[in-house]
Amino acid sequence: MRRIYAIARKEFIHIVRDPRTMIAVLIMPLLQLFLFSYAVSFDVKDLPTALLDQDHTAISRQYVDALKQSNYFVVNQNLASASEIDGIFDANKARVVVVIGPGFGDAVAAGRAGAVQILIDGSEPNSAQLGQAYANGLSQIWGAKTAISRAEASGFNTAQAGGLSARTRIWYNPEGKSASYLVPGLIVLLIAVMTVQQTANTLVSEKEQGTFEQLVVSPIKRIELMIGKVMPWAVMAALNVITVSAIGLLVFQIPFRGSVVLFAVSSFLFVLCVLGLGLVISARASSTEVANQLAMMISFLPAFMLSGFVFPLANIPPVLQGISYLFPSRYMTVISRTVFLKGGGWDVLWPQVAALAVYAVVIITLSSLLYRERS
């Protein structure tokens, strides 16, 4: 106990005395939180749009007006011919080009469907997808409206036409705010990166400084050393969870609908998992540089790509889905989002919490085994 305390105290001194560590631990997560939340926005608005109207009829202009009135498209230029389209996309002057073919007005007026071509720059899939959806929706609504007014004009009572009306409503994040979606996932990412990075270095730097040999000749058990080293980082990680959550709630106004206890327990388990990952790296890496790179690979990439943070896990290839089970971030991201946004409790989240608990036990055991094997 006394030895564990001595190690933990020493680690704290290392953290507090090194400005770089302090910045990495306390400032960086906040900085990243703001960066991600403000810069990485998946909201699509005001897509720059070019128009190629080859029809020039009153009806084509009505359609264009409908586009302009939405918040999604800003028609900022008119093209004279189809040959200009490539250039417009290449120069990033527009992300959407709407082509109204000749005869559009005539077709609509004659009661046939008028053809409109919508070209979307797919180099940025997220805005392309949303742009496509918006443009489709707008066109359908416009088409429906036109059909209705024409039907009424010809004496048909549309109220008795029957049909289907779908009323879509988005729950949990009704405004589709990116922050609500990002912050709960970001907490997971930040904790993973910070904790793995720092613990990955902790044993390696002792080896590089030569202090490791002094620890080895001391009558201290491996497990005591591990616990002592990990304790300060568990505290720092807890601090980070609290500050990042607080800022999410207060500054970004994201909701917190679930149980604080559930969130605290799973955060603690998750921190143990990432600490264990860090220690595994530390037990194996030959230098701090190697440790840093491994830490980046093991923490950032899976927490970013394979956690459901940015890309829904259901949409990634099966092989990668399989790999994602090997990293704790995927479980914690689900827990975090569910607790923050949906208010889900133990009854739905127990599989994830159980997965984290098992993961923590396995990885910490593994790290002390690897570490023992080495010396």
Place this chain on the structure above:
Amino acid sequence: MITPAPIDEFALDVRDLRKEFKGTVAVDGVTMTVPRGEVFGLVGPDGAGKSTLIRMMATVLAPTSGDALVFGRSVRTEAAKVKPRIGYMSQAFSLYRDLTVKENLEFFAELRGVPRKEMASRSAKLLEFSGLTEFAKRQAQFLSGGMKQKLALAATLISEPDLLFLDEPTTGVDPVSRREFWRIISGLHRQGITVFVATPYMDEAERCDEIAFMTQGRIILRDTPAGMKRRVPGRVIEVDVSDYRAAMPIVRALPFSTSVEVSGEHLRVLVSGECENCEAEIRSALEGAGLAVSRIRPAATDLEMAFAALIPTATLPGRDDAEVLAVAE
């Protein structure tokens, strides 16, 4: 009736200790004993395996084969019983740079289970005798090289070990600090602590009770400093001459000189025993070459000379080990 010798009669009892690193043999079967209370010196060229040997005995490194008993306890199977009795100071500075002198001492005291009530008095005493009292609140990284080494020694001593392993403790330390450092070691010696020290400096080896010479992973020679010198066949003549560089090849070419070296202001020549009036011959050879000889006189053998004479074949590769030992005996 046979009464077995007390199990810890020796501070160190090393038995055919070997260490291989990926096919290279670093320590090639070392067998030796070190009696309690001795200051035992280990000398030898770089890469001889000195550090590896020490690290195995200090439980830092697992041996490939063989064993070392520290006060009768095996470093292989009873490391936990060995650790509390030893202190180990590695070649590189091995304390925390961002901790202060005092924090470093306290950390190692806690780690090695120094009783709480003794901690303050012990660290005060160690700070005092290492001359670091006024630097107690300074971070280790801002200490001079000599002070760092003294702090490292103090940290090793805080648990009052019975056996101290020092791996080239004064390398890169100024001469004044070196002398102080050895004064501390003498003090420990008087307290009955066994000291096992590797050193590249012959003047330090001179201060040891016994020395072992290690090369190519083996200990090929072991004796007291005086004994080492007595083994040297012949005697040493010290020459003060105007131009050492020019003088060296001339003296070396004389049939009776076995070894020539420059030491400080003198040229030291080892001559074989039969030579009666070699002083005169050296003088005439040098003066014949137009060099001024200001002084020429017999001198005492030093260790450097002794090793040069006793182990000429040791560092030559491809020599049979038996032959090396024959030269050594």
